[in-house]
Amino acid sequence: MKAAVITKPGGPDVLEIHDRPDPVPGHEQILVRVRASALNRADLLQRRGAYPPPAGAPVDIPGIEFAGEVVALGPGAREWRVGDRVWGLVGGGAHAELLVTHERAVAPIPDALAWADAGAVPEAFITAHDALRQADARPGEVVLVHAVGSGVGLAAAQLSRAWGMRCLGTARTPQKLDRARNHGLDAGLALGTDLATLAPFVREHTDGRGADVALDLVGGPYLDATLGSMATLGRIVLVGTMAGARGELDYRRLLQGRITLRGTVLRARPIEERIAVTRRFGAEVGPALASGAVRPVVDSRFSLDELPRAHERLESNATFGKVVVTMS
Ligand SMILES: NC(=O)c1ccc[n+]([C@@H]2O[C@H](COP(=O)([O-])OP(=O)(O)OC[C@H]3O[C@@H](n4cnc5c(N)ncnc54)[C@H](OP(=O)(O)O)[C@@H]3O)[C@@H](O)[C@H]2O)c1
Structure with a gap:
């Protein structure tokens, strides 16, 4: 897979796109093809070397939220089918074409939302x-x-x-x-x-x-x-x-x-708490996103290759809403 990599602590120019082995879903995990993600202050801090990812997350691939489709199920995973559209939070690794996550730590994406809009939802909402x-x-x-x-x-x-x-x-x-x-x-x-x-x-x-x-x-x-x-x-x-x-x-x-x-902090929470918060979001906010009662607000969109420019955009403090990163 293609993945954004923080090659060393520093400015946006330390980000490079590398080929990495595809992750393999473990027990009760799913493999997700990321269609869109977004940028967060946590990514900027991690890039500067000031916010190490939690244990279990990729050490040098940023990205803490995703919207994508299930492409494979790990042993014991049975909540989703290949092709289902899901979104959620991860400790890192979402600025890549593929990621693995616990099957219960995701929620279904309403049909009405296009990928680029869906990528703007999880962390903010x-x-x-x-x-x-x-x-x-x-x-x-x-x-x-x-x-x-x-x-x-x-x-x-x-x-x-x-x-x-x-x-x-x-x-x-x-x-x-x-x-x-x-x-x-x-x-x-x-x-x-x-x-x-x-x-x-x-x-x-x-x-x-x-x-x-x-x-x-x-x-x-x-x-x-x-x-x-x-x-x-x-x-x-x-x-x-x-x-x-x-x-x-x-x-x-x-x-x-x-x-x-x-x-409060989300990223450092144990998996069981992240599952609980994501499921409650799915139950209570999912319908409002499906009906359009609440909507993601997209400031700008960048491809994975343009990630350094996306970082510059968020760092400018000029954004209104989310800086979305789309995968090809
Ligand atoms: N605890 C958690 O789990 C969690 C989860 C997500 C986000 N967060 C945190 O929540 C905050 C907002 O995140 P976000 O992604 O929504 O932000 P964002 O979209 O990046 O927007 C941040 C905005 O805050 C304003 N700002 C920046 N520096 C400021 C300062 N020194 N004083 C006053 N205003 C300032 C700027 O707008 P103006 O200057 O135009 O007002 C900037 O555009 C961040 O600190 C982020 O790390 C925490």
């Missing part, structure tokens, strides 16, 4: 869905999403609207907020370096109450500003650390607001 579920977000509540023009952000905004929540969001780029209004965002704040504008914005749009749920995809100083924008008994899920992995936190606000703060 599974992360957003799982984070909203962890936060116990309920209809009628207000969800605050930082970096709302991101892949995960736009999935969270759409799911919020589909489930009867109101979505407030931030981005550093006002144009992304305008576009995000077509994808579930109710009100947006262009957030510059002055994070003190966040709490008044949220209070203005919640009759002074604050947000019930926040998905913080940015971290760094955003977390403390988010804490100051929450309603009593609000729930914050820290999903990303693009603005830094450390910061100050007002503990009194945490106590007085009886706020819940939790972190």
Whole structure:
């Protein structure tokens, strides 16, 4: 098979396309021909040598999500047939023509979705869905999403609207907020370096109450500003650390607001948990993707050969939605 390989830590030019032996499905595994994948911050970090893949994943082939068709079944695998369209998450190895994964760690792709759109779904929608579920977000509540023009952000905004929540969001780029209004965002704040504008914005749009749920995809100083924008008994899920992995936190606000703060990560979860989260996504989000109630948002598409350009595109921070990688 053809596979993208990180030849050494560095910039996009360290990525090369190599021939690699086809992977062989083991017990209860399936062999999947990848038709489309997408790029994630994890791929950029791994390429720079700052995010080693979890045990069991290919060490030098990036790619943590895929949409593809089943081409072979390993011993004991009986949930799928050759030709079935499936999508899911892996610890690595999705930027290649073939991969193997546990047969229960995938979900069916609705017929309505073309491959290139399907490739934009798994990481964004599974992360957003799982984070909203962890936060116990309920209809009628207000969800605050930082970096709302991101892949995960736009999935969270759409799911919020589909489930009867109101979505407030931030981005550093006002144009992304305008576009995000077509994808579930109710009100947006262009957030510059002055994070003190966040709490008044949220209070203005919640009759002074604050947000019930926040998905913080940015971290760094955003977390403390988010804490100051929450309603009593609000729930914050820290999903990303693009603005830094450390910061100050007002503990009194945490106590007085009886706020819940939790972190989440998908890639490092044990297989049984990844199976559970993928199956719940398939059951609860699959129908909404099939009906078009929520849709993948594709920023741009690149072929596997163009992977270095895809990395440059994601690194530019100019993207709106997902950077998709299609296999020939
Ligand atoms: N925990 C998990 O399991 C999990 C899973 C998936 C993703 N993530 C994390 O979630 C975050 C979002 O992922 P994604 O793939 O949806 O992102 P994405 O599509 O790559 O979009 C990220 C956007 O965030 C904004 N941004 C970048 N650096 C920023 C900074 N320093 N301060 C404020 N905004 C910044 C930029 O938009 P603007 O500047 O225009 O606002 C950028 O376009 C990432 O941190 C990613 O690692 C975590």
